[in-house]
Amino acid sequence: MSGVTKWWARLTAALTGAALTLVIPVHAWAASKGLDTVAVEAAKSRRRRGGFGFFPIFGGICCLLVVAAIVLAFVLISRNRKRR
Structure with a gap:
């Protein structure tokens, strides 16, 4: 190390x-x-406000993007370790 x-x-x-x-x-x-x-x-x-129904969708997309970034980082790191 x-x-x-x-x-x-x-x-x-x-x-x-x-x-x-x-x-x-x-x-x-x-x-x-x-x-x-x-x-x-x-x-x-x-209170629930009308017209803001897209925020849960936006939050879900944001969550999926964060998870995808973490998985991508993990895959790239594990590939670099295998090359050595």
Whole structure:
């Protein structure tokens, strides 16, 4: 493993650890304060507006494009590994 790859792995692990160190306590605090019920009620009370029916289709297309990009990146990376 090259030096750059080792440092990249270490940096990624450190950032993931830092993010989890912050996210888990904040989530526990929000759940203990009852903020989860506020979010659920806000989502339930949101009104449906007419004329915006294409947004779910747009969201689905966007999701498919993201999944396709991830699969394409995986295929390209695995092809480059086989050539060596």
